[in-house]
Amino acid sequence: MSNVVELEHVTKTFGKHVAVNDLSLNVPAGSIYGFIGPNGSGKTTTLRMIMRIYYPDSGSGHIRVLGEEGYGAANDRIGYLPEERGLYKKMKVREVLRFYAELKGLRDCHTAASDWLERMGLAEWANKKVETLSKGMAQKVQFISAVIARPELVILDEPFSGLDPVNADVLRDAVLELRRGGATVIFSTHDMAVAERMCDFVFMIFKGNKVLDGTLESIQNRYGQDTIRVCLAEGNGDLRGLEHVEKVTDFGRFKELRIRPGADTQAVLAALMQRGRVAHFELTRPSLHDIFVRIAGPESAGGANGRQSEAANVGRA
Amino acid sequence: MRKTLVIAVREYQAAVKTKAFLISLILMPVLFGGSILIRMLMRDRVDTRDKRVAVVDPSGQVFEAIAAAAAQRNEAEIPEDANRWQRDAGIYKVVEGARKQVRPRYLFEEVKPDGRPIEEIGFELSERVRNKELFAYVLIGRGVIEGARSPEGIVAYHSNSPTYDEIEDWLARPLAVRLRTLRAQQAGIDPAVVESVTAPAAVANLGLVSKDAEGRVKPAEATNILANIFMPMGLMMLMFMMIMIGAQPLLQSVIEEKMQRIAEVLLGSVTPFELMLGKLLGMVGVSLTMATLYLCGGYYVVHRAGYGSFFPSELMWWFVVFQSLAVLMYGAIFIAVGAAVTDLKEAQSLVTPVMLVVVAPMFVWMNIVREPSSTLAIVASLFPPATPMLMLMRQAVPPGVPAWQPALGIALVVLTTLVCVLLAGRIFRVGILMQGKGAKVGEMFRWALRG
The missing domain is CATH 3.40.190 (D-Maltodextrin-Binding Protein; domain 2)
Known part of the structure; x- marks a missing residue:
């Protein structure tokens, strides 16, 4: 399987701030690649570099996209949905779509546009101005504009943020169908559940450095089965101070316990039964969410909040 | 180039298909003609x-x-x-x-x-x-x-x-x-003797004597000072208005693309330079559309009114050439400003110095029409930012200018335009993706010079 995107030792700095540091990444053809990471950690910068909107610092490695280095015809084969949506407010939906399709070299997009609008439930909005659309509708229009020219590589920066579950499902199905049609999909998200369910590969960047890269399984395997999901039917639910337990994450009804390496899970169960009726007890691998928090949360060495938000500000500039 | 055209067509349609365009199209002659009309009407409205x-x-x-x-x-x-x-020729x-x-x-x-x-x-x-x-x-x-x-x-x-x-x-x-x-x-x-001996002589203002195709001497025609002054001035004013009217939508669309984050989508498909060039060409199209309407209308009216000799048709072609160059030259600067700022208000203060340069020919046009071949006129009309307006104006005053002057003028303007487009492209590339505060003038110069 060939790689659609190849980054080799790529660094990008803005002034003194290092947005992306010595990053290497390969995206195999036909895969769905999830980019995760806290705000301002370098996701968008990386995506922009793949789009050739930004160029890496001179002399800092190579980016090859669809077999091409540097800006070229390959960009016509890439669809891009930026994080912050941009549509001409005064244009009609169909005009916007035609404009973006023409920019990608697609001359006749009428049928494609109708099909997509139909699918996204926007058929009757085709001749309305963009400014009359709701936020969710505009987001779907923007998505169509990114994929209307049948790109081989689709780059979506947080495509699901702000969508209701119905629309999120519509969009997810569309993404999966693009993949079935042979396209490679890269998307960034803050929704770990989406990343877990959809992505063949997950890539996490934190403060410009790659911290995770691989299939979900290989990432989870690095952490082993160190998590217990528990639901207690009775009791006050306070699980603090349990022996062998490193950390308790309270989700309300369910709680996740991270146990110390090598600890006896039966002992934990016994201790739990002292606290109340155990309705659910599941030995599992850590969720992506949990892994994310372990790397980027307050408990991690580098995750001090103040510095993180500072990094976020500079990254946006 | 194909993408540049796609951008240009969209830019053109976005500007032309608006009510504002239609209104300004009608309003401009109304404002110009209106001031004359009002004076005519008001002439009789005295106490x-x-x-x-x-x-x-x-x-x-x-x-x-x-x-x-x-x-x-x-x-x-x-x-x-x-x-x-x-009433007929003054007969009352x-x-x-x-x-x-x-x-x-x-x-x-x-x-x-x-x-x-x-x-x-x-x-x-x-x-x-x-x-x-x-x-x-x-x-x-x-x-x-x-x-x-x-x-x-x-x-x-x-x-x-x-x-x-x-x-x-x-x-x-x-x-x-x-x-x-x-x-x-x-x-x-x-x-009665005193009156006859002190009677002043009338001085008639005539052109030069020439020969026609058969070698016969044609008598000189009476000079029409008003037509000779107003024709060049009208052409200059028209070009000035075209630049002003074109600049506003251009600034607005760049700021919209920047603030609505449309630029990022576009830059995923085109290079910043293609994007800028497309916008410029769109604006040239818009201004030429308006200018063509006015020029053809003006040409028709002038010829119908019998002043055709003051408005030879080749002047129209010169107008189109100079207008296009002027729009490219100033448009590039407006685009750079639009990319560097975050709202129209900020843009206005940055554009003011540019506007002063655009307006500058207005201060000297009278001298130049009176003496189109003076050193001042030649030098001023070869100063690239002023060349489109002033050179055209000098060409409109009989007998016109030596051919090398418009040629040199165009060469200098083309050179200036290329430099403007190049430098503006650099500012555009950096500015268009910058969010938050607008850029300072110093920063813009740094972007422009560093490349």
Whole structure:
């Protein structure tokens, strides 16, 4: 399987701030690649570099996209949905779509546009101005504009943020169908559940450095089965101070316990039964969410909040 | 190039398909023509109430002449034919009942000094002016007839309306004629002889004599100073308006693309330079659309009105060339500004210096039309930012300019335009993706120079 995107030792700095540091990444053809990471950690910068909107610092490695280095015809084969949506407010939906399709070299997009609008439930909005659309509708229009020219590589920066579950499902199905049609999909998200369910590969960047890269399984395997999901039917639910337990994450009804390496899970169960009726007890691998928090949360060495938000500000500039 | 055209077409449609475009298309000739029209209409809307003027004439020899001249004026000049627009080459046909008073009548009354001191009479008449019984009064000095070089030799016009100078202006001629007659009589010369010997010669303003195709000498034609001045000025104003009207939508669309984050989508498909070039071409298209409409309309009107020789058709082609270059040159700067700022307000303050350069030809156009081949005119019209407007203007004044000058002008403008587009492209590339605060002028220069 060939790689659609190849980054080799790529660094990008803005002034003194290092947005992306010595990053290497390969995206195999036909895969769905999830980019995760806290705000301002370098996701968008990386995506922009793949789009050739930004160029890496001179002399800092190579980016090859669809077999091409540097800006070229390959960009016509890439669809891009930026994080912050941009549509001409005064244009009609169909005009916007035609404009973006023409920019990608697609001359006749009428049928494609109708099909997509139909699918996204926007058929009757085709001749309305963009400014009359709701936020969710505009987001779907923007998505169509990114994929209307049948790109081989689709780059979506947080495509699901702000969508209701119905629309999120519509969009997810569309993404999966693009993949079935042979396209490679890269998307960034803050929704770990989406990343877990959809992505063949997950890539996490934190403060410009790659911290995770691989299939979900290989990432989870690095952490082993160190998590217990528990639901207690009775009791006050306070699980603090349990022996062998490193950390308790309270989700309300369910709680996740991270146990110390090598600890006896039966002992934990016994201790739990002292606290109340155990309705659910599941030995599992850590969720992506949990892994994310372990790397980027307050408990991690580098995750001090103040510095993180500072990094976020500079990254946006 | 294909993508540049796609951008240009969208830009063009976005600008042309708006109500604002249609309104400004109609409004501009209305504003221009309207000011002329209003002046024409307002010409007749003057105060036609009688203006009473008292005259103190110690000599007793001047008043009668003034009163007679005023009576003649009141009778002949004040009323105008109601349908005077149809009147023929200045021939005045008085249609009974259709005459309408368009100017105030001047009614002169004599005030005898009767031996009273002149200051006292002056105060008395001033009081009457204040009470609106009189509009003004005139004191004719005792030494006027002799032409005394002292206060006695002055005709004093007193009024409480310092800005209304029509009576004062009108008075000069009957006074001069009367004084000439009186002085001639004193000197024992026949006044008729004086009039004939002092009659001024009329000076006619003509062009040059040339030969036609068969070698016959063509007589020179009378010069039309107004047409020769207004044609170049009109062309310059039109170009100026085109730049102004084109600049605003361009600034707005760049700012919209930047702030609505459209630029990021576009830059995923085109290079910043292609994007900028597309926008520029779109603006050239918009301004040429407007200019073509006005030029063709103007050409038709001018030729119909018989002033065709002042507007040769090759001037239109020069206009198109210079207009396109001007739009590219200034448009590039506007785009760079739009990319560097975050809102229209910020843009306005940055654009002001550019606007001053655009406006600069307005300050010198009169000198240049009068003397189109002076050193000032040549140098100014070869200064690239001013070349499109000033060179075109000089070309519009007969007999035009030597061919090397527009050629050199265009070469310099093309060079300047390329530099502008290149530098603006650099500012655009950096600025368009920058969010948050706008860029400072210093930063923009750094982006432009560093590349």
